[in-house]
Amino acid sequence: xxxxxxxSLYLACAGTILSIILGFRAxxxxxxxxxxxxxxxxALSTLCITLSALSLVLALLTNDxxxxxxxxxxxxxxxxxYKISAFWAGQSGSLLLxxxxxxxxxxxxxxxxxxxxxxLHIRLCIVINFVRLLFILLLLFVTPIFExxxxxxxxxxxxxxxxxxxxxxxxxxxxxxxxxxxxIPFAFAVIGLWTNDTQATWLRHVGKWVLFAWLFxxxxxxxxxxxxxxxxxxxGYWAWDPVENSSFFPWLTSTALLHILLLxxxxxxxxxxxxxxxxxxxxxxxxxxxxxxxGVLDSVHAFAGGVLGQIFLAxxxxxxxxxxGLGWHKRQMLSMVPTExxxxxxxxxxxxxxxxxxxxxxxxxxxxxxxxxxxxxxTRVFTAREVVLDASFFNQLSVPLFLGTIFxxxxxxxxxxxxxxIKILTKRLALPVLLALVAAVFTxxxxxxxxxxxxxxxxxxxxxxxxxxxxxxDSSRRWGGSxxxxxxxxxMVGITGSSIFVDDVLVSVEPGQEIVFGDYRLEYEGLxxxxxxxxxxVGTTLAIVENGRCRGEITSEKTFWEGRDQPSxxxxxxxxxxxxxxxxxAGWENTTAQLHLQRFALVSWIWAGSWVMYFGVLVALLGDxxxxxxxxxxxxxxxxxx
Amino acid sequence: MSxxxxxxxxxxxxxxxxxxFLAFRxxxxxAAYYYTIxxxxxxxxxxxxxxVKGQLVPDSVIYDASIPLxxxxxxxxxxxxxxxxxxxxxDNFNHxxxxxIEGTLNSQGELLVSKLMLQCPSKYEGEE
Numbered sequence: 008x009x010x011x012x013x014x015s016l017y018l019a020c021a022g023t024i025l026s027i028i029l030g031f032r033a034x035x036x037x038x039x040x041x042x043x044x045x046x047x048x049x050a051l052s053t054l055c056i057t058l059s060a061l062s063l064v065l066a067l068l069t070n071d072x073x074x075x076x077x078x079x080x081x082x083x084x085x086x087x088x089y090k091i092s093a094f095w096a097g098q099s100g101s102l103l104l105x106x107x108x109x110x111x112x113x114x115x116x117x118x119x120x121x122x123x124x125x126x127l128h129i130r131l132c133i134v135i136n137f138v139r140l141l142f143i144l145l146l147l148f149v150t151p152i153f154e155x156x157x158x159x160x161x162x163x164x165x166x167x168x169x170x171x172x173x174x175x176x177x178x179x180x181x182x183x184x185x186x187x188x189x190x191i192p193f194a195f196a197v198i199g200l201w202t203n204d205t206q207a208t209w210l211r212h213v214g215k216w217v218l219f220a221w222l223f224x225x226x227x228x229x230x231x232x233x234x235x236x237x238x239x240x241x242x243g244y245w246a247w248d249p250v251e252n253s254s255f256f257p258w259l260t261s262t263a264l265l266h267i268l269l270l271x272x273x274x275x276x277x278x279x280x281x282x283x284x285x286x287x288x289x290x291x292x293x294x295x296x297x298x299x300x301x302g303v304l305d306s307v308h309a310f311a312g313g314v315l316g317q318i319f320l321a322x323x324x325x326x327x328x329x330x331x332g333l334g335w336h337k338r339q340m341l342s343m344v345p346t347e348x349x350x351x352x353x354x355x356x357x358x359x360x361x362x363x364x365x366x367x368x369x370x371x372x373x374x375x376x377x378x379x380x381x382x383x384x385x386t387r388v389f390t391a392r393e394v395v396l397d398a399s400f401f402n403q404l405s406v407p408l409f410l411g412t413i414f415x416x417x418x419x420x421x422x423x424x425x426x427x428x429i430k431i432l433t434k435r436l437a438l439p440v441l442l443a444l445v446a447a448v449f450t451x452x453x454x455x456x457x458x459x460x461x462x463x464x465x466x467x468x469x470x471x472x473x474x475x476x477x478x479x480x481d482s483s484r485r486w487g488g489s490x491x492x493x494x495x496x497x498x499m500v501g502i503t504g505s506s507i508f509v510d511d512v513l514v515s516v517e518p519g520q521e522i523v524f525g526d527y528r529l530e531y532e533g534l535x536x537x538x539x540x541x542x543x544x545v546g547t548t549l550a551i552v553e554n555g556r557c558r559g560e561i562t563s564e565k566t567f568w569e570g571r572d573q574p575s576x577x578x579x580x581x582x583x584x585x586x587x588x589x590x591x592x593a594g595w596e597n598t599t600a601q602l603h604l605q606r607f608a609l610v611s612w613i614w615a616g617s618w619v620m621y622f623g624v625l626v627a628l629l630g631d632x633x634x635x636x637x638x639x640x641x642x643x644x645x646x647x648x649x
Numbered sequence: 650m651s652x653x654x655x656x657x658x659x660x661x662x663x664x665x666x667x668x669x670f671l672a673f674r675x676x677x678x679x680a681a682y683y684y685t686i687x688x689x690x691x692x693x694x695x696x697x698x699x700x701v702k703g704q705l706v707p708d709s710v711i712y713d714a715s716i717p718l719x720x721x722x723x724x725x726x727x728x729x730x731x732x733x734x735x736x737x738x739x740d741n742f743n744h745x746x747x748x749x750i751e752g753t754l755n756s757q758g759e760l761l762v763s764k765l766m767l768q769c770p771s772k773y774e775g776e777e
Contacts, residue, residue, distance in 0.1 A: 169740065371668050374668060394680050396676070396679050396680055397679050397751070397764065399679040400679035401675075403671070403675035407671060513717060574740055596715070601715060601717060
């Protein structure tokens, strides 16, 4: 298997180089057959990469422990699904997965007929293949993935028990899909400048790709949080850890980008800022990779340091210098206003201005979080003592900015058309203001917490302004975006609730004893022991009673593995719309158990809200397709504002 | 400089100033200073929050699950530091070679840990 993998990687390398050379020749000689050959070479490379990935999957499935990677990350008794997810458990495997995703995206781009004019598809091919070449070279020479062991071990060392969870199956591929999705808008933007595209046709192509990548980036971040919440046992989903922040940077910049793309094409700001944000977003995905692999910052998630981090840093610097240099070189073209229009900054509508201010807020968030994350490096270089900033810094910095952004988001539907008419505006304002007041008063009276009242009032206000948009068929073009906004508001309610309304107790209980926790009574019956192959599990199940009625059961257990000094804990979560009860079996002595009980309000709103967001993006993406198929004028995703 | 340019300049300064203000306000109480274990033992730092990185000393780990209280000591090769953490023993604690702790020193020179950082499982590559 290893040889098939290596040989196909070498072939992929050859195909990629060939495709780049042929592509340049095709552009120079303007010969059609050369262009077709470019595509064939690129497709061949995709085929070889797929083969290489398949051979790794097969090696994992057939326990081919000759391959060092398989021996290190898999084992005979590993369940099938984790054998497959062992593919991306290590450094080189995740690079191969990333390469595979880029390759499939390149196929999609090649197939698209819209890109065939003006040699655009050949240029796209060249840019994508440059990136692919980098990954292939890394996999061949820096972290060789099909490295063989001198002696074949009987069994592999297996996947770390903490990685054997659904999160490991879903989170990494989704996040990589998000990261690599931004390559396509990046390629369009760079090509647009390279070819002196004065009409900025590239702006027309990028919107959908940005939305696509943004969807998966969002999904990647949410699934990562959910994984941490259910697996790590401390009950949090976000800790402002450098690696977490590094996936948040491109999210912030691409969210700003999505909104800037809605500005009218004739607006001068649009071209410059779209270019800057596209390049920034893609550079930040590389930066995220660098941070995770370099060991520059202490993180609980990072891979061990190594030469790979330095390579990514070099790529990052070269790319940033090249792209921003190109942007500077072509600045006149970028800031050119199309001839037919005489509009300048004054011509921006109220919605347009809101978009600009909102984007500035998002970029401020980005700058602030970046500053806080890099603060240890800054102080290490410029002062004698390295200083690290903890979560409270990030919370204090970001909460006011987030609230401001959410407020603007809530305002945005109000400003849509005829906003200057006071009568219409008051009519539009009535429902949201009423909802906001109800939410604020209700929260303040029942909890007395001012910050929570403000946050919930803002969320209710947003619900109130977005609801009419979703109910009216006239505004179908804005359905997708409004659903995403609505989802974000639901997430905000969840984040506010789960970070403010928290209970936490540690109790030592004997069998038969009852625990009173908030409104609940939990009954501890004792510990149970289960034996499996090469492991045993100690667990406990508590019945949760509220007002004499049983609300459900909650189980937490610890599994000890033969030959590993590290147990793995499964926390028990009873999730309702109102709150989550979170149980962690911390330890025991004979039959006395130490239980860590936590309560987080409204956590499930975060996961629910994320689904509303995904649905909104799908509506926006598919809504546009309807237009292409039937030629109807019903669009769900506005390309640009009127 | 034309009036328009001045206006743009002032407008772009506004977010920067606001951000600077927010960052400055947030800085208080959230900074932890990096010290090596030898430095802590030599000068006896006090009051401020510190962050220390070290190897877990084998056999130094005591855990009383009923409080729960975790005691351990870290070394950087030359000096040792005693640390105590009020919290549940993390699964991968004994497995970790390198531990990063954040907290304040008490009068006995013991570090009262407020934040315990261990290697996440995804970091275990390269541990060979």
